[in-house]
Amino acid sequence: MSDCHLFFFVDAMGAAVIRGHPVIEDLGRTAALRSVFGYSSACVPSILSGRWPEEHLHWSYFTYRGPATGLKVPRWLRWLPPAVRDRGRVRHHLSKAVKRANGIAGYFQMYMMPIDQLHQYGHCEPRDIFQPGGMNTGGNIADLIAASGAAPGTTWIADWHHQPDENWAAMRAKAADPKCRFMLMYDAAMDAWLHDHTRESPLLDARLGEVRRELDAVLAAARAAHDRVLFYVFSDHGMCTVRRLVDLFPALERTRLRMHADYHCVIDSTMVRAWYHGDERVRATVRDALSGIDGLRLLTPDEMKRERCAFPDNRFGDDFWLADPHVLLVPSHLGTVPMKGMHGYSCDHEDSDASFVTNDPAAAPRTIVDVYRLMADAVHAVA
Numbered sequence: 001m002s003d004c005h006l007f008f009f010v011d012a013m014g015a016a017v018i019r020g021h022p023v024i025e026d027l028g029r030t031a032a033l034r035s036v037f038g039y040s041s042a043c044v045p046s047i048l049s050g051r052w053p054e055e056h057l058h059w060s061y062f063t064y065r066g067p068a069t070g071l072k073v074p075r076w077l078r079w080l081p082p083a084v085r086d087r088g089r090v091r092h093h094l095s096k097a098v099k100r101a102n103g104i105a106g107y108f109q110m111y112m113m114p115i116d117q118l119h120q121y122g123h124c125e126p127r128d129i130f131q132p133g134g135m136n137t138g139g140n141i142a143d144l145i146a147a148s149g150a151a152p153g154t155t156w157i158a159d160w161h162h163q164p165d166e167n168w169a170a171m172r173a174k175a176a177d178p179k180c181r182f183m184l185m186y187d188a189a190m191d192a193w194l195h196d197h198t199r200e201s202p203l204l205d206a207r208l209g210e211v212r213r214e215l216d217a218v219l220a221a222a223r224a225a226h227d228r229v230l231f232y233v234f235s236d237h238g239m240c241t242v243r244r245l246v247d248l249f250p251a252l253e254r255t256r257l258r259m260h261a262d263y264h265c266v267i268d269s270t271m272v273r274a275w276y277h278g279d280e281r282v283r284a285t286v287r288d289a290l291s292g293i294d295g296l297r298l299l300t301p302d303e304m305k306r307e308r309c310a311f312p313d314n315r316f317g318d319d320f321w322l323a324d325p326h327v328l329l330v331p332s333h334l335g336t337v338p339m340k341g342m343h344g345y346s347c348d349h350e351d352s353d354a355s356f357v358t359n360d361p362a363a364a365p366r367t368i369v370d371v372y373r374l375m376a377d378a379v380h381a382v383a
Helices: 040-049 075-079 088-101 115-120 141-148 164-175 189-197 204-225 249-253 280-291 301-306 368-382
Strands: 003-010 029-033 062-064 121-123 155-157 182-187 228-234 244-246 264-267 271-275 296-298 319-323 327-329 354-358
Touching (some): 003 204, 029 368, 040 141, 040 368, 075 115, 115 121, 155 164, 164 204, 182 204, 182 368, 204 228, 228 368, 280 296, 319 327
Parallel strands (some): 003 228, 155 182, 244 327
Antiparallel strands (some): 029 354, 062 121, 228 354, 264 271, 271 319, 296 319
């Protein structure tokens, strides 16, 4: 009997996003999966490896490395006037130059990190996490496929460098091939759409309908070529509607401490990460400045351990501050333009839950990390 295993990873299409929308829910049995604390930079590696951030060492993109040990920046880029180089679209293109200079094969954007300070900061995704050898530690699903002895042409993983419509077309073609029995789609377009529209948009059902049409087309091709088709539709997290904006820079500037000199700091969209280098006076000053910010709280070490994000070398920070759901930190080192939707909040909030839809009666994942085991079992069935 020819079994085909289809995995559809739709970024940000969370449990609350599809709830009440039969266009996706009617596909099969649905469940909400607990996500991984952090952004896609933490969630995607966790799905691909079946491990937690403290194990695979992928979490937030920027890490503190120390003077002259961080990212290399082409000299000509530093000469550009801030009015030019700090524009969002310009930065997108300049990021490609920094990516090449550092030999980065994974996803990379400078966002709004200060260019003259990048030499002090590293990046947590130097390799392509969808390829063999892509993880910082341990293996991923691509490594498992390579080691499984699966014959060429029996497995397929989407190339995230390509546009979603190209990957959907490629998956349809592979699904129609009786030899190809394991497929993993990755579509990040929903994440961008939800950032701009939120799950409260009246256009959401139509947008989900577009996803459903792509799913149905692949499923139809697979069912015509295989005796049995098992499918799994899932996300890495959801999307929370932004209702309040908070600017942290004035409070930090009032401390008279120099960011990136007296202490180091990355302000993400929902999180603040700070390094003090053993200076308790500086730690106390920064904590005092941020403690009075409504909608922001300091995470305890026990909370970081509970989320499996306890990094012994403090590569991602000494202190971690988290914004309340619906609060966006802007401006930040991730951007200066407010977004309507954001993720990266507490995993206890319903908007953080990932979605899961399947026709496999035996599949019972509880977290997004568990999806890896389903993929691994499918690979072993094919090999």
